Amino acid sequence: xxxxxxxxxxxxxxxxxxxxxxxxxxxxxxxxxxxxxxxxxxxxxxxxxxxxxxxxxxxxxxxxxxxxxxxxxxxxxxxxxxxxxxxxxxxxxxxxxxxxxxxxxxxxxxxxxxxxxxxxxxxxxxxxxxxxxxxxxxxxxxxxxxxxxxxxxxxxxxxxxxxxxxxxxxxxxxxxxxxxxxxxxxxxxxxxxxxxxxxxxxxxxxxxxxxxxxxxxxxxxxxxxxxxxxxxxxxxxxxxxxxxxxxxxxxxxxxxxxxxxxxxxxxxxxxxxxxxxxxxxxxxxxxxxx
Amino acid sequence: xxxxxxxxxxxxxxxxxxxxxxxxxxxxxxxxxxxxxxxxxxxxxxxxxxxxxxxxxxxxxxxxxxxxxxxxxxxxxxxxxxxxxxxxxxxxxxxxxxxxxxxxxxxxxxxxxxxxxxxxxxxxxxxxxxxxxxxxxxxxxxxxxxxxxxxxxxxxxxxxxxxxxxxxxxxxxxxxxxxxxxxxxxxxxxxxxxxxxxxxxxxxxxxxxxxxxxxxxxxxxxxxxxxxxxxxxxxxxxxxxxxxxxxxxxxxxxxxx
Numbered sequence: 001x002x003x004x005x006x007x008x009x010x011x012x013x014x015x016x017x018x019x020x021x022x023x024x025x026x027x028x029x030x031x032x033x034x035x036x037x038x039x040x041x042x043x044x045x046x047x048x049x050x051x052x053x054x055x056x057x058x059x060x061x062x063x064x065x066x067x068x069x070x071x072x073x074x075x076x077x078x079x080x081x082x083x084x085x086x087x088x089x090x091x092x093x094x095x096x097x098x099x100x101x102x103x104x105x106x107x108x109x110x111x112x113x114x115x116x117x118x119x120x121x122x123x124x125x126x127x128x129x130x131x132x133x134x135x136x137x138x139x140x141x142x143x144x145x146x147x148x149x150x151x152x153x154x155x156x157x158x159x160x161x162x163x164x165x166x167x168x169x170x171x172x173x174x175x176x177x178x179x180x181x182x183x184x185x186x187x188x189x190x191x192x193x194x195x196x197x198x199x200x201x202x203x204x205x206x207x208x209x210x211x212x213x214x215x216x217x218x219x220x221x222x223x224x225x226x227x228x229x230x231x232x233x234x235x236x237x238x239x240x241x242x243x244x245x246x247x248x249x250x251x252x253x254x255x256x257x258x259x260x261x262x263x264x265x266x267x268x269x270x271x272x273x274x275x276x277x278x279x280x281x282x283x284x285x286x287x288x289x290x
Numbered sequence: 291x292x293x294x295x296x297x298x299x300x301x302x303x304x305x306x307x308x309x310x311x312x313x314x315x316x317x318x319x320x321x322x323x324x325x326x327x328x329x330x331x332x333x334x335x336x337x338x339x340x341x342x343x344x345x346x347x348x349x350x351x352x353x354x355x356x357x358x359x360x361x362x363x364x365x366x367x368x369x370x371x372x373x374x375x376x377x378x379x380x381x382x383x384x385x386x387x388x389x390x391x392x393x394x395x396x397x398x399x400x401x402x403x404x405x406x407x408x409x410x411x412x413x414x415x416x417x418x419x420x421x422x423x424x425x426x427x428x429x430x431x432x433x434x435x436x437x438x439x440x441x442x443x444x445x446x447x448x449x450x451x452x453x454x455x456x457x458x459x460x461x462x463x464x465x466x467x468x469x470x471x472x473x474x475x476x477x478x479x480x481x482x483x484x485x486x487x488x489x490x491x492x493x494x495x496x497x498x499x500x501x502x503x504x505x506x507x508x509x510x511x512x513x514x515x516x517x518x519x520x521x522x523x524x525x526x527x528x529x530x531x532x533x534x535x536x537x538x539x540x541x542x543x544x545x546x547x
Contacts, residue, residue, distance in 0.1 A: 011342040011377075012318035015325040018340050019312050024375070041342070044376040147309060215309055231314035236330060240313050287309055 009069060013227040014041035016283050017094070019219070020149055022046050026091035029141060032098030033058065033076075035226065036065050042094065043071045050088065051076045054101065089143040095150045096225070102130055135211040144290040148213060150204075151225040151283045204284060213286035220270075220279035223247060231283060234276055242270045318342070320527045322349055322444060328384075335384040340377060347378040349444050349521050354380055356443025359421050360413070368439075382441065387434035394428040395469040396480050402433060403465070407487055409438045410458055411494035422449045424520050425527075426457035427464050447519040455501040458491050459509040463530050466541065474537050481544050488545035505545060506530075506538040 014037045022028070022045040030039050033051040039062065043049040051074060053059040059076050066074055138148060205216050222230040222245050229245040244266040246259055269275050311330040315337075318324070323346035327338045341347045354372045357380075361368035371381040396403070406428075414420065423430075424445025432439040449456075462484060470476055476484070492502050501508045510530050517524045517531075524531045 009343055010318070010321075010323045010345070012323055012325065014342065015314055015317045015340075018314065018325055018327055018338075021310065041377075217309065217311060227317075228314060229317045231312075233311050233313055233330075236311060236313065239330075240328075285309055 009040070011037045011041045011044075013037045016151055016221065016225060016228050016231060017041055017149065019231070019283065019285055020092060020147055022092070027088050028092045028094060029088075029090045030094040030096070031138070032096060032101060033062055034096040034098060034101070036062055038094060038096055039074070040066070040069055040071065042092075043074050046092075047073060048088075049074045050090070052079060053077070090141050090146060091143060092147045092149065093138050093142055095138070095148070097152055099131065099134070099150070099152060102134060131207060132211065135207060135213075139212050139288060142288040144288055146288050148208070148286045148288070149283070150285075151221070151281065153225060153281045154279055208284070208286050212289055214289045216284065216286040219283040219285075220276045221281035221283055222266075223280055225281035225283065228281075232276070237274060237276065243267075244270075312338070320522055322346065322522065324349060324444075329381075337382040337384060339380045339382065341379070342377060347374075350378040350380050352446055352521055353443045356421070356423070356446025357382070359417070359419070359446065360423075360440060360443065385432040385437075385439040385441070387432040387437065387439065389432055390428040392427075392429045393468050394465065396465045396476075396483060397469060399428060399465075400483055402428070402431075403462075403483075403487060404490065405433070406431060406438065406461070407458055407490050411491070414454060414457075415494060420449055420451040420454070422447055422453065422519075423457045426461045428461065445520040445522060447516075449516070449519075450500075451496065452498050452500040453512055454495050454499055455491055455505065456509050456512050458487070459501060459505045460513075460528070460530055462487060463506060463509070463533070463541070467529050474540070484541070485545050503546075504538075504542045506533075506541045507535065510538055 013035065017038055022042065024045065024047060026046040027048045027050070028042045028046045029050040029052065030042065031052050033039050033053045039049055039051050043066070051059075051062065053062060053076055056078060059078055063076055066076075142148065205218065208216055218234045220232045220234060221228045222232075222242075227247065229247070230242070232240045232242060244263040246262065269278055312327040313330075315326045315328055317326075323341060323343040325340050325342060327340065329336050329338050339350055339353065341350050351372065354370060357368070357370045361370075368383060370383070373379040373381070390399070390402075410426075422445075423440065423443065424447065425442055426440075430440060430442045432441065466474060466476065466480075466484070469480055488502075488505065495502050501512065510533065513520070513524055513528060513531050520527075
């Protein structure tokens with residue numbers, strides 16, 4: 001039986017990067033290297049890729065993959081994102097899920113690039129400062145006219161929903177209790193953290209504009225940005241059609257039923273109500289002003 | 291002069307990355323390693339198929355061959371553009387006209403199906419070399435009052451004229467599957483229509499045709515015999531490949547009796 005696809009590395013999970021037309025002369029930097037396929041894909045199409053990778057363990061795994069693929073046009077760097085120590089000026093910056101990592105780790109008082117607690121909470125957990133600082137670094141490293149590609153999961157939706165469910169369950173068993181208070185505070189904290197600037201499209205757009213980026217385009221991504229099957233530009237919703245998409249992993253009847261329910265719910269949310277703010281993930285592309 | 295020399299010796303400044311607005315329509319369907327984008331470039335709209343592996347390159351290159359074969363000498367000319375970077379990209383024009391759902395059925399589309407059979411007879415018999423589209427389905431047609439456009443040539447391959455009719459029989463079988471919701475039980479009206487389609491198709495076939503004597507069974511035989519030509523796992527992609535002989539015999543008897 002012919003199954004030749006198995007002989008080739010399939011990088012389809014990097015389909016989001018198809019939104020950017022890479023040129024063979026470009027030098028690209030990937031902050032976080034969260035998705036290995038993305039860095040492999042970019043290295044195939046560009047002159048050079050620099051990966052700034054958050055842990056030495058991941059760095060070794062990625063290096064192994066790159067060697068396996070026979071890729072040579074890369075540099076992997078274990079460095080703090082704040083240091084502008086690169087000689088190159090980049091044509092494109094890829095940030096896959098890295099902003100979330102940045103904030104989550106900072107919130108827990110950890111260094112971005114190691115697991116040691118090195119930062120004081122007082123200075124380190126202001127999401128606005130962290131995001132602006134990071135965007136400034138990104139901006140400095142980009143050449144005029146260069147492109148920013150940013151993808152992230154809509155965690156506001158997931159985390160808030162999970163916390164609401166948790167609180168609802170708790171309220172069934174604990175009628176009146178002071179134990180509820182910390183949960184509510186935690187919920188508010190999460191909403192603040194994720195809606196203030198990160199994972200709120202408008203907030204992020206504002207931040208990007210304030211930090212010198214132009215031509216900002218936002219995209220809704222389905223079913224997830226790790227392996228997108230559908231990406232819709234939010235500025236062209238009238239011309240785009242949405243049909244629910246899901247990864248098919250087989251499974252039993254329960255899985256099929258839940259997939260069917262999800263399809264129907266998605267049709268109502270996105271097709272009828274057009275609530276694309278509830279999309280599972282987003283991609284933002286922008287350009288540094290020339 | 292010195293300034294000109296200085297300008298020439300300077301490394302070329304990279305062009306601005308074109309940030310074209312794109313919509314990802316499909317990605318890696320049937321493990322084809324290809325993504326399909328709808329691209330908006332100023333006021334121009336076109337489609338782009340991009341490979342994400344070397345296998346995808348092979349499929350895209352094959353698709354280009356299909357477009358070239360089909361739209362050769364077409365009026366107005368149809369230009370597809372293949373860009374051979376490490377991963378290939380094929381730009382396809384946006385055709386205006388009515389599009390059909392992937393789940394299209396027979397009922398309500400009888401006139402269109404009749405028109406497609408006439409179109410097939412005309413187009414396929416006038417080509418110098420015979421070829422198979424491989425995935426002729428209603429959803430791959432874009433039709434307006436004057437024109438019929440055909441897209442998705444991933445499974446294109448050259449073949450012998452003896453296999454004239456394969457694509458239409460495959461299309462009818464896909465329609466039967468959707469119409470019957472995979473039960474393969476049709477009402478009399480649908481069955482009469484299938485017979486009409488068969489008669490319409492057989493008028494264009496040669497004496498040595500190897501499909502139309504037992505159309506559904508022979509079409510399946512063709513699919514399995516030449517599965518490597520389709521550049522996909524035919525068992526996963528085409529419902530015809532896995533259909534039981536009894537079902538195919540049943541539909542053969544409906545159309546040929």
